[in-house]
Amino acid sequence: MSIFTQLISELFNILATFVMVLPYLIGYVLLIMLTLGIWRIVRRFMTPKQDFGALKTVTFGDESAVTSNSAASVISIVLIFVLWGSFTGSRWLPSVLHMPGAFQGEAGFSYTIELPDGSTQDATVDVVVFGAGENSPKLSVDEGAQSAKNDGVVIQAYRNKLLKWDANDEFSRKDGAKIIAINGQSIAPGGEAFVSNLRVAVTPKGTLNIEPNKGVQMEPIWLPAPEAVKDRLVEIATAGFKNFMLVEHLGYSLFRVIVGFFFGALVGIPLGYAMGLSDWFRGWFDPIVEFMRPVPPLALIPLVIIWAGIGEVGKIILLFLAALWIMAIAARAGVSGVRISKVHAAYSLGASKWQIMRYVIVPNSLPEIFTGARVAMGVCWGTVVAAELVAAEKGAGMMIMVASKFQQTDVVILGIILIGAIGFAIDMLMRWAEKIMVPWKGRG
Amino acid sequence: MTTDHGLNINNLSMRFDLPNGGSVQALKNVNLHLKSGELMSVLGPSGCGKTTLLNIIAGFLAPTEGEIQLNGSTVTGPSAERGMVFQQGALFEWMSVRENVGFGPKMKGTPKGEIRETVDHLLDTVGLGDFKEKAVYELSGGMQQRVALARCLANDPDVILMDEPLGALDALTREKMQSLVLKLWKETGKTIILITHSVEEALLLGERLLVMAPRPGRIHREYRLPFADLGVDQDLREVKKHPDYAEKREEILSMIWDMEEEIMGRMEAQS
Numbered sequence: 168m169s170i171f172t173q174l175i176s177e178l179f180n181i182l183a184t185f186v187m188v189l190p191y192l193i194g195y196v197l198l199i200m201l202t203l204g205i206w207r208i209v210r211r212f213m214t215p216k217q218d219f220g221a222l223k224t225v226t227f228g229d230e231s232a233v234t235s236n237s238a239a240s241v242i243s244i245v246l247i248f249v250l251w252g253s254f255t256g257s258r259w260l261p262s263v264l265h266m267p268g269a270f271q272g273e274a275g276f277s278y279t280i281e282l283p284d285g286s287t288q289d290a291t292v293d294v295v296v297f298g299a300g301e302n303s304p305k306l307s308v309d310e311g312a313q314s315a316k317n318d319g320v321v322i323q324a325y326r327n328k329l330l331k332w333d334a335n336d337e338f339s340r341k342d343g344a345k346i347i348a349i350n351g352q353s354i355a356p357g358g359e360a361f362v363s364n365l366r367v368a369v370t371p372k373g374t375l376n377i378e379p380n381k382g383v384q385m386e387p388i389w390l391p392a393p394e395a396v397k398d399r400l401v402e403i404a405t406a407g408f409k410n411f412m413l414v415e416h417l418g419y420s421l422f423r424v425i426v427g428f429f430f431g432a433l434v435g436i437p438l439g440y441a442m443g444l445s446d447w448f449r450g451w452f453d454p455i456v457e458f459m460r461p462v463p464p465l466a467l468i469p470l471v472i473i474w475a476g477i478g479e480v481g482k483i484i485l486l487f488l489a490a491l492w493i494m495a496i497a498a499r500a501g502v503s504g505v506r507i508s509k510v511h512a513a514y515s516l517g518a519s520k521w522q523i524m525r526y527v528i529v530p531n532s533l534p535e536i537f538t539g540a541r542v543a544m545g546v547c548w549g550t551v552v553a554a555e556l557v558a559a560e561k562g563a564g565m566m567i568m569v570a571s572k573f574q575q576t577d578v579v580i581l582g583i584i585l586i587g588a589i590g591f592a593i594d595m596l597m598r599w600a601e602k603i604m605v606p607w608k609g610r611g
Numbered sequence: 612m613t614t615d616h617g618l619n620i621n622n623l624s625m626r627f628d629l630p631n632g633g634s635v636q637a638l639k640n641v642n643l644h645l646k647s648g649e650l651m652s653v654l655g656p657s658g659c660g661k662t663t664l665l666n667i668i669a670g671f672l673a674p675t676e677g678e679i680q681l682n683g684s685t686v687t688g689p690s691a692e693r694g695m696v697f698q699q700g701a702l703f704e705w706m707s708v709r710e711n712v713g714f715g716p717k718m719k720g721t722p723k724g725e726i727r728e729t730v731d732h733l734l735d736t737v738g739l740g741d742f743k744e745k746a747v748y749e750l751s752g753g754m755q756q757r758v759a760l761a762r763c764l765a766n767d768p769d770v771i772l773m774d775e776p777l778g779a780l781d782a783l784t785r786e787k788m789q790s791l792v793l794k795l796w797k798e799t800g801k802t803i804i805l806i807t808h809s810v811e812e813a814l815l816l817g818e819r820l821l822v823m824a825p826r827p828g829r830i831h832r833e834y835r836l837p838f839a840d841l842g843v844d845q846d847l848r849e850v851k852k853h854p855d856y857a858e859k860r861e862e863i864l865s866m867i868w869d870m871e872e873e874i875m876g877r878m879e880a881q882s
Contacts, residue, residue: 511695
């Protein structure tokens with residue numbers, strides 16, 4: 168099969184998935200529109216704002232009239248947690264909001280068997296379904312007096328069980344006995360019947376396959392409830408994860424980012440200045456920088472591991488390389504972006520080259536360098552997590568990778584949330600630093 | 612005619628190659644002498660080399676022929692004795708108004724107390740006494756140009772070169788700034804060369820008015836005008852009522868108009 172046909176069939180798979188997801192997307196959008204409608208009605212009862220924006224008659228298409236509606240933001244975040252809780256049966260939500268969950272409790276059905284001589288007998292099956300993580304309960308069954316004995320089965324929610332109904336009977340399938348009806352509905356091998364909370368199928372070989380109703384909630388191993396993630400946070404924060412405390416995992420990741428970025432900036436900024444100030448340096452490094460910049464730092468991981476191993480040095484080399492080109496390009500842009508009239512003005516005010524550098528070029532390039540630093544920190548954070556996914560003893564990425572191998576989905580989700588929160592905090596911190604350090608940004 | 616005093620521009624030519632193989636004669640045989648304390652405005656259609664001329668005087672460009680002498684010594688590069696005021700955006704926005712104005716003296720290593728005195732005095736003179744500690748980006752365009760003037764004066768240069776310093780200002784602010792330039796000229800007695808696109812500004816702010824012509828850039832005509840002296844203690848709107856003013860204005864306008872027409876004609880012929 169050629170690559171082309173392979174890709175086409177992949178594309179069809181993807182399209183099929185997309186079509187499957189589409190109703191959910193549409194539902195989500197409808198939910199957004201619904202809350203918008205409710206918000207509009209609610210707003211009518213509030214004191215109207217009388218600011219300048221509220222007096223604009225043209226808002227559709229006026230970019231400045233569109234500011235982020237904080238009510239929508241709040242609802243959006245709350246909704247994510249509500250949906251999460253609703254599909255996982257969270258204890259934090261009133262059970263009215265829960266999606267139908269997997270069936271738990273007692274159920275049962277009767278079946279009819281036909282013997283080779285044409286006579287029929289009835290027996291019952293008692294089913295107990297217990298939740299994941301609970302201890303499997305004991306079930307005692309009154310087998311009854313008839314030759315087809317009553318059966319009992321204990322099943323974990325989301326699982327199914329094969330029942331050899333003839334195991335305790337006085338005759339067996341080998342003798343030619345077969346099930347012909349479930350709860351009075353006739354059934355053939357390979358068929359299935361739905362009784363309350365159960366799906367009962369007869370396999371081609373005649374065994375019963377009992378599957379309790381799964382509902383539409385997610386199984387905890389796919390998506391744990393929010394409180395499970397919180398409990399796991401408390402557990403990992405106090406007891407640690409894989410020999411290291413949570414703060415150690417996160418601290419190591421942060422340490423790598425900060426040290427890698429620091430060295431990247433330490434080399435990258437002077438390199439960028441040299442490229443911005445000297446044609447020889449620009450010519451020398453342009454091909455190198457322009458080539459290395461589009462190479463994703465992640466692609467360097469294998470080489471860095473070969474050269475420097477999986478220890479701290481290797482990680483810091485990787486982050487150094489991730490930050491280096493970004494900082495060099497930012498510093499170069501900062502120098503090149505200096506308005507020539509500022510330099511001319513400084514020269515005709517008697518400044519020397521060194522003074523031009525110190526008082527004009529460096530401060531003028533600071534806004535660009537800060538923008539570069541923000542980008543570099545973001546890239547470094549992404550790179551460190553990826554590098555830890557590949558190989559590490561500690562770190563946020565290692566934490567979620569190891570957890571995924573043990574299907575500890577709660578740790579994975581917790582890790583993703585923490586990684587996201589830290590990335591967001593880094594960006595906020597950089598913005599704040601930018602505001603304090605270069606208040607003139609964009610106002611020259 | 613060469614004297615040791617003032618600014619001498621001797622037989623200045625500027626010609627440079629273009630990437631496409633051609634070359635541009637930006638200036639040809641420009642001769643000029645400015646006495647110390649003279650105020651000269653320079654006018655001309657775009658492409659007549661007036662900014663090039665100013666950049667050569669400032670020392671940012673080296674002429675291909677001829678030389679410039681200030682008080683007897685040849686200009687080879689930028690220096691504090693030739694201050695420059697730009698149209699806009701030449702202030703250092705990372706410094707406060709005070710730091711901007713004190714920049715020149717600071718570069719020279721003037722003691723802090725002395726800088727402070729100079730800056731205070733100059734900012735009061737240009738009417739920014741209340742804005743000394745502000746950031747420059749907090750000021751309006753007109754105020755920023757006041758800072759630029761003060762910054763230039765703080766260095767006590769022999770010659771002040773102004774490259775359309777008022778070009779980006781609105782009409783009212785511009786008029787106030789024109790009065791300020793005249794006031795500063797009279798108070799400090801500096802030699803000032805001012806490039807402008809506005810005929811009115813050139814008339815008001817030039818004891819001498821130089822009209823330049825393009826291709827190659829050269830001095831087309833020179834006027835001596837009384838309006839700058841009048842404007843020092845009169846309202847500029849009164850000066851504009853002077854009988855000669857309207858006449859000179861029309862004359863120069865049509866002169867420049869003709870040059871622009873000629874350029875357009877040539878461009879059409881080329882294409």
